[in-house]
Amino acid sequence: MTRPQSPRRKRANGMESRQRIIDAAVEIAGERGYEGTSIAAVSAKCGLPASSIYWHFKDKDDLIAAVIERSFDSWLAALELPGEETGTSLERLTVMAANVAKSLVDAPDFLRLGLMLALERRPTKPRGRTVFLQVRGIARRKIAEMLQTLFPELDEPEIHTLTTYAIAGADGLFVQREITGDAVNLMAMFELHAQSVHEAARRMAAGA
Amino acid sequence: MTRPQSPRRKRANGMESRQRIIDAAVEIAGERGYEGTSIAAVSAKCGLPASSIYWHFKDKDDLIAAVIERSFDSWLAALELPGEETGTSLERLTVMAANVAKSLVDAPDFLRLGLMLALERRPTKPRGRTVFLQVRGIARRKIAEMLQTLFPELDEPEIHTLTTYAIAGADGLFVQREITGDAVNLMAMFELHAQSVHEAARRMAAGA
Amino acid sequence: MTRPQSPRRKRANGMESRQRIIDAAVEIAGERGYEGTSIAAVSAKCGLPASSIYWHFKDKDDLIAAVIERSFDSWLAALELPGEETGTSLERLTVMAANVAKSLVDAPDFLRLGLMLALERRPTKPRGRTVFLQVRGIARRKIAEMLQTLFPELDEPEIHTLTTYAIAGADGLFVQREITGDAVNLMAMFELHAQSVHEAARRMAAGA
Amino acid sequence: MTRPQSPRRKRANGMESRQRIIDAAVEIAGERGYEGTSIAAVSAKCGLPASSIYWHFKDKDDLIAAVIERSFDSWLAALELPGEETGTSLERLTVMAANVAKSLVDAPDFLRLGLMLALERRPTKPRGRTVFLQVRGIARRKIAEMLQTLFPELDEPEIHTLTTYAIAGADGLFVQREITGDAVNLMAMFELHAQSVHEAARRMAAGA
DNA sequence: TATGAATGAGACTTCATTCAT
DNA sequence: AATGAATGAAGTCTCATTCAT
Structure with a gap:
């Protein structure tokens, strides 16, 4: 709780997370198209929770645009x-x-x-x-x-x-x-x- | 609209209903693709309840195949x-x-x-x-x-x-x-x- | 349409149909219990349409009682x-x-x-x-x-x-x-x- | 009932919610068995929306296993x-x-x-x-x-x-x-x- | 005696999204 | 910078049942 930073790497590297999300989304969107690309699926593939995706992207539209x-x-x-x-x-x-x-x-x-x-x-x-x-x-x-x-x-x-x-x-x-x-x-x-x-x-x- | 009589429980008319469902589905699927075609939307467009669609088609896949x-x-x-x-x-x-x-x-x-x-x-x-x-x-x-x-x-x-x-x-x-x-x-x-x-x-x- | 009786056997034998329904229901109810026994499943197993089951039995309860x-x-x-x-x-x-x-x-x-x-x-x-x-x-x-x-x-x-x-x-x-x-x-x-x-x-x- | 304050969006409290869900499910499943235990009923009894139950449990099976x-x-x-x-x-x-x-x-x-x-x-x-x-x-x-x-x-x-x-x-x-x-x-x-x-x-x- | 077709309710589950921390 | 938890809406599909024929 009071630990200042989580010891298990993941040192809150914004850009790297962003890339991982897009990587995952590219893969899924390339397979399933717009509607078929669910935030949950992207979350599962990139390992970050869904709420983190919303920290990096305004909404699903925004994510797909980034994917393009x-x-x-x-x-x-x-x-x-x-x-x-x-x-x-x-x-x-x-x-x-x-x-x-x-x-x-x-x-x-x-x-x-x-x-x-x-x-x-x-x-x-x-x-x-x-x-x-x-x-x-x-x-x-x-x-x-x-x-x-x-x-x-x-x-x-x-x-x-x-x-x-x-x-x-x-x-x-x-x-x-x-x-x-x-x-x-x-x-x-x-x-x-x-x-x-x-x-x-x-x-x-x-x-x- | 111009249907002269519309008894609450419509007269069972299998083939016509099937056509109405496909008509509606063609329109929606042509616009939105597979994932974007929701049974609820088809139901709304053709006037039959969703459960009736499942009388005529095994599942969504079956419906889309008929649409094609x-x-x-x-x-x-x-x-x-x-x-x-x-x-x-x-x-x-x-x-x-x-x-x-x-x-x-x-x-x-x-x-x-x-x-x-x-x-x-x-x-x-x-x-x-x-x-x-x-x-x-x-x-x-x-x-x-x-x-x-x-x-x-x-x-x-x-x-x-x-x-x-x-x-x-x-x-x-x-x-x-x-x-x-x-x-x-x-x-x-x-x-x-x-x-x-x-x-x-x-x-x-x-x-x- | 005007054929007086369907040529493919099934000469509307009430009791036999009733037995076939109960046979199927016994099998399914023995597997799945009360809630798990759906009329659709019984219909599929006995070959008669669901509506025919309701000709022989007042409702699901009635059928299960007969099964017992x-x-x-x-x-x-x-x-x-x-x-x-x-x-x-x-x-x-x-x-x-x-x-x-x-x-x-x-x-x-x-x-x-x-x-x-x-x-x-x-x-x-x-x-x-x-x-x-x-x-x-x-x-x-x-x-x-x-x-x-x-x-x-x-x-x-x-x-x-x-x-x-x-x-x-x-x-x-x-x-x-x-x-x-x-x-x-x-x-x-x-x-x-x-x-x-x-x-x-x-x-x-x-x-x- | 006696809860002093109940903000609309309840404070996230994972473990307590999980317990409340299981409590409700134990009661219902003990009465009605597997098939008779509907997620909606559990949701109504524990006060959390059905979708929240799926945050804590993968599916109904998972919930029932926890109940056991x-x-x-x-x-x-x-x-x-x-x-x-x-x-x-x-x-x-x-x-x-x-x-x-x-x-x-x-x-x-x-x-x-x-x-x-x-x-x-x-x-x-x-x-x-x-x-x-x-x-x-x-x-x-x-x-x-x-x-x-x-x-x-x-x-x-x-x-x-x-x-x-x-x-x-x-x-x-x-x-x-x-x-x-x-x-x-x-x-x-x-x-x-x-x-x-x-x-x-x-x-x-x-x-x- | 039987059934094709229909139907509203409700089943389980996933959706995109939000928010307090 | 990130996330655990929550949520209402909507998703597909099955339910028991009815009714005109």
């Missing part, structure tokens, strides 16, 4: 962007696609959980959903820039369409892999998609 | 397949893509709820997930057949890859539209995708 | 009483004890369910409990008569005590066997008990 | 064992029987609830049943030791039989009293039983 942010960071870390820009536009597109494919295999939580949140239609959208859409927006702009660099002759609406199509392909291939397991050769499929995007850009540049 | 089946049927009904096969392979692909796009706009519940279920990684998979994967498998086989007809020179692995890519694009474009709302011009995007698939088939036929 | 009666009958049938009364009083007591022991092994439902009902202290006693106590009372009187015949020199209070003790031993040995399984050699224990009762009778006759 | 343990303790406390061992073996047996009889009158919950649980045959046995059988096993070993001390000439199987018989008589007499109310003179009956056990021991020691 964290898993986005993990994904960004896994996504090693090409330093130098060399080769033909097709080659550069292909390299980029390969990077994205690899990152999605290595850190799938961000996209899986994000898509789950995004597909829901409930009236009061969780904040995590907003965060997902925001960071997704950032990624989208990066891709658009890149495509603009590769295909300077395209105008803005064309770049918009091309970007949308590029992302849709990536999402769809990711979903495919999540559904069917490891069976899908993601690398080959992303390479195929890079070619499609490249052809589409050429058609746009030629025609219209 | 039902929304798959709706989707199939919305998907009007071309009767006559005329035109070039690209034209026929494009017509087909347009049909799929339209069906996804008209009856999006099947794919939205199915994807939500499919993305979850929980250890005990709900039966609805299995049903979704089954009917999806059927659809996949149909598409593979059709591609084989259009491109008879491709061998089986190539058809497999092409089918996977075609479906992934459809999934991805659907997701895009669900996320960003009506902003996406689904028709145009699906036409673009049809061209990509066509080009991919030609590349396959030509090269290694 | 039926299992009492089974027990009586298993209890083959000695036709001729020969031998010493100890021999005759021993034979009788052996009979009771055998009947309890062969038809334990009556006593097991009855004791469960009897041990409960709930304010509103189920009718089955009353039935149990009634038939038990009958059995008690039979035993008292028999002991009076064997030990004519004992007065009524002594016979009362002896009867109580004899029955208590039987109950206790039965409980023992139900708890520990087949391990208890019921025959030997009942023989031991017969000797105890015999000794007690002699002590009573001799002393006080 | 607690009522066993009460029974042990009521059972004042004789300090000095004096007198003949019959006298000592008789004293012991009187003690047991008194304890069963003063704290009947343990045996009543335990027997109810033990008589059930359901496939998945509640944990409380196991606990009951365990503590009963302990009591059995104590009695066996004591009988061995009183009758050193008996071998182990004989002691086993004698112990079983002694306990069966106690169980049976308890049941008798529970069923017929206070009418049974438990003291006299237990004395009679002590004599029976004593005679049985002598017979065993004397002959085969």
